[in-house]
Amino acid sequence: MIISVASGKGGTGKTLVTTNMAASIGGVELVDCDVEEPNSYLFFPNRDEEASSDCTVTIPLIYEDKCTRCGRCSEFCAYNALAVFPKQVLLFKELCHGCGGCALVCPEGAISEGTRSIGKIHMAASGDVRLLWGELSLGEPMATPLIRSVKAEAKGDLVLIDSPPGTACPVIEAVRGSDFCLLVTEPTPFGLYDLSIAVQVVREMKIPCGVVVNRGGVGDQGVYNYCAKEDIPILLEIPMKRKIAELTSRGVLFSEVITEWQQKFVDLIGKIEEEIK
Ligand code: SF4
Numbered sequence: 001m002i003i004s005v006a007s008g009k010g011g012t013g014k015t016l017v018t019t020n021m022a023a024s025i026g027g028v029e030l031v032d033c034d035v036e037e038p039n040s041y042l043f044f045p046n047r048d049e050e051a052s053s054d055c056t057v058t059i060p061l062i063y064e065d066k067c068t069r070c071g072r073c074s075e076f077c078a079y080n081a082l083a084v085f086p087k088q089v090l091l092f093k094e095l096c097h098g099c100g101g102c103a104l105v106c107p108e109g110a111i112s113e114g115t116r117s118i119g120k121i122h123m124a125a126s127g128d129v130r131l132l133w134g135e136l137s138l139g140e141p142m143a144t145p146l147i148r149s150v151k152a153e154a155k156g157d158l159v160l161i162d163s164p165p166g167t168a169c170p171v172i173e174a175v176r177g178s179d180f181c182l183l184v185t186e187p188t189p190f191g192l193y194d195l196s197i198a199v200q201v202v203r204e205m206k207i208p209c210g211v212v213v214n215r216g217g218v219g220d221q222g223v224y225n226y227c228a229k230e231d232i233p234i235l236l237e238i239p240m241k242r243k244i245a246e247l248t249s250r251g252v253l254f255s256e257v258i259t260e261w262q263q264k265f266v267d268l269i270g271k272i273e274e275e276i277k
């Protein structure tokens with residue numbers, strides 16, 4: 001079973017939910033797909049690092065001696081990653097999506113396939129929780145190939161995916177293929193606005209969803225009314241408590257200190273299984 005945890009915006013408590021759920025139920029793989037700012041692993045200080053590897057994407061390699069400057073490659077490239085000048089063909093690596101089309105259309109066979117690294121994939125273990133996370137290189141704009149690669153390393157029976165914030169391409173890639181998507185929100189007008197967009201996205205992807213309300217007790221009834229109207233189950237509510245906020249800000253899993261929460265996260269998985277049936 002693959003459960004993704006997402007939210008329409010950052011700072012709603014996605015990582016709080018994913019990490020505490022993973023630690024409480026055990027025997028899971030926690031995949032942090034927030035590759036621009038992975039931080040799930042920091043909640044598991046006693047982890048044993050297993051391995052790190054480069055994530056590479058393909059890029060064209062131009063053989064200038066064979067090139068006749070015909071310009072077909074740059075005309076073909078939909079991403080404007082190639083520019084043909086009288087003495088050189090320039091590749092803008094960050095724009096290249098590695099489709100390989102330029103090599104196919106080159107009449108001189110002057111383009112072959114090379115690779116470049118866009119980030120790292122890390123693996124570690126903490127007790128019976130396996131941790132996987134991607135780390136995008138600084139300034140690198142293409143997060144989705146790294147997200148795809150780090151997800152491909154998860155092979156367990158139960159996989160929890162910590163998605164990036166927002167509702168753009170990286171989130172779609174992180175959530176794609178999930179059996180269920182848990183949407184974390186806060187009960188405020190801002191939370192409601194972002195939740196409603198996230199719901200549209202997962203519904204479009206035909207992924208069943210449920211809500212976790214974080215910082216319950218603040219704000220208004222908007223999120224609750226919306227969920228009732230849209231028939232979206234609220235599966236867990238985490239109250240706004242100073243103790244929870246303090247522990248989390250120190251990188252401590254609050255469920256390991258306020259231990260009654262462990263059963264609540266175990267129950268959350270049970271509720272998700274019921275929803276999927
Ligand atoms: S298509 Fe091939 S030959 Fe033509 S400009 Fe590009 S690399 Fe050079």
Ligand code: SF4
Pocket residue numbers: 059060076077078079080081082095096097098099100101102103
């Ligand atoms: S591989 Fe595709 S995206 Fe990259 S330069 Fe060639 S045509 Fe453009």
